[in-house]
Amino acid sequence: MTAQDASALSLQAFLFADPAAHSLSPHMHRAAFQSAGLRGDYTAVRVPAPDLAAAVAGLRRPGVLGANLSLPHKEAALPLLDDLTPAARAIGAVNTIIHRGGRLTGENTDAPGLLEDLREHWPHGEGVPGAVVVLGAGGAARAGVYTALTLLGRDVVVVNRTPERARQLVASWPGAGAWGRLEAADASSVPWTDVALVINASSAGLNNPEQTPLDAAYLRRLPPGALVYDMVYAPPETRLMADARAAGLRAANGLGMLAQQARLAFTAWTGRDVPVTVFREALDSPRSGERK
Template sequence: MIDGHTKLYGLLAHPAAHSLSPLIHNTSFKVTGINGVYLAFDVTSAGLKDSLAAMRAMNIGGFNLSMPLKTDVISLLDEITPRADRLQAVNTVVNRDGRLIGDSTDGQGFVDALKADNISIDEKSVTVLGSGGAGRAIISAAVDAGAQNVYVFKRTNDSFESRKHQLESWSNVVKVLPYEDEDLMARAFDHSQIIANSTNVGMAGDQSLPVSDRVLKHLTPQHVVTDAIYFPLETPFIHAAKKQGSRTYNGIGMLVNQAAGSFLEWTGQRMPVKEVSESVQKAVLKRENN
């Protein structure tokens, strides 16, 4: 029940109305009994500075951000964590007595989702498809989680060399390779235990696959295959990996667990991940059926 003691949290995004974050966090408040409420605010880059001033003035407990606000917000914060600094992206802000502190929980969400099913990244080899925001978060978290090798496949466009330099500077276990080189990708699959698709290929009605049929044949029952996409619940890549016998995970685990990181920083309590995941799954299924 909302009263004079209710703490406000929220999402700053554009557009914001489609986000599952209010469902995730309000379910968490309800299950844990924490007196909080989470709202979605439609905010553009142009309105971000004023929005942060309002957050401070109203003593809002914390908030999440989506792109491009994840990068735009950095110069407006009082402090950012080392992992947010490495990524140059902030998805979580905590308000500590008027000081706004930014963090990135996205990559940890990937690691924690696997950990919940007793899958460790420590001393494993991981292949990551794509090096956008989600991909970089996964790569960074895999390095921190003790991965033995992280093979990153990126399109050879104008940003290839600069991205290669950035990611390989994080750790000598990271190797950035041309997405178009199917021989290298097939070999990376053969040497990896975990394959993570961070591209948007296969999202919302797109029937494409992020890899060729030739590379796909290198997936085995020994592989764990993840997709950062959660709409649809089963992407063409996940469907194809299942046919190869691989153990598969859609993006709901990463989505909920990155939110769990925010929730823990804001409240000091653990998110009821099981109940939240069930609610998110139902919501996504409903969207798929509409």
Template sequence: MKKLFGVIGDPIAHSMSPLMHNDLFQRYNIDAHYFPFHVKKEDLSQAINGLKVLGISGFNVTVPHKVAIIPLLNEIDPLAKAIGAVNTVVNVDGKLIGYNTDGSGYVKALTEQVSSLKDKNVLMIGAGGAARGLFFSLSKEGVKRLDIANRTIEKAQELILDCPYAIEANALSKQEAESTLGEYDIIIQTTSIGMAPNVEEMPICLEKLKEDAFVSDIIYNPLETSLLRGAKQRGAAIQNGLDMFVFQGALAFELWTGIFPDTDRMRSIVQKQLGGK
């Protein structure tokens, strides 16, 4: 009997997850299909009940449901509980278990490019929902220092205090971060600044960027943001958000099937859909 998987969100038509996961099911000869489900905020509880009735084997969760879904699940993985958000659900004998593969997917993508994180000073730009998962996962990984630059310093301070893992971290204003930018080995941009259609926007001035720094932006539309373009011009190595998207999807696929999939294949499919090379 064909297994059912999917993704819930609002909006959902733009999601590239069905394309990616359905190709993987075909690649690994798994009799399954992955559907996008458009679920509005007010219909979330009813939708989860409906998915359980359908016998869904697993599903992804995207905006705006990553937090709201938590009380509707039977169990939450400790990391997802600490982050306070779920992006992947596995159905184990009728019991829905929530995980968060965003942060761990990002770390996996990052370590493909940066050999060791232990001795690195990292600056994270933004303290929103996306930053939370990344901050906790990088703290768990044990980076040397992990500072947060945010428009509202109080929000960055709250995120640092909420983290269950010991880490040297400071909350900075944008101006403070710009003046000390040369201290950081890795810069991670977690906000929507620079996303299409506002592609010329920059979250931070790169004047003091180290030449051998690594600059990462979780945005993948466009594939090269103004931030990444500017960093590349200054000699830095760069990474867009495509790898994070691919690896969080790969970790979700592994939770559902026990198979860690071909991430090069996944990346190629999404890049083709985005019109990139």
């Protein structure tokens, strides 16, 4: 689709998630349409798991750019698509579906979006030696593993509340060991003094300020210069982040990642590279919401 074609159409994009009502993504993408001078809208739609196939099929309609996917659809959508980008194939999860000419391509903008936000909050991170611990074993965790293992070139340890799911993620990873070492472990067996970065990619703490995915005692073992990054952004200061700060560590939530991945998705749909500041400004008054 050319820029001229896009300008002439009333375009549509969606978020498919369950739940979806409190998503912040519509605010960002509507602002991006306006900034780009395009006639378009973005709608968050609650799609229960049994309805995903029908919702994805509906993206093939003219004027539909595609959709973002959130819990619980990032892995389930894979067999419903015509193509996957190399990153989406390697990660094994899709957060963005791109519609072109009746064909649907799965992309993952979570990983590069996470990388961009890590660079902002951890500017000297490359100089901090150590492994990365990823908390969780779902689609967001797979993006975290890809970012740490492939893009950062770090050894990665996956820790999950259900250890078997962490082991399944590791066993299914394509080319594990090509960049760094990938393993699953219980929190009690992680060498925390050698960990440079902790990424929470689980839903622990989402809209629950008292919940944390990791005991604070483990955080106190992390070396100076380590970063604790929580993909959860509602509440904006999670218990995990507060515990990290109390241990003298840097901590950040996932609001910047949300903006960065949205910018990349919008570019993939429209060919317009809207500045990330447009997306961030749309989040200036963040409300209680789901991770996109």
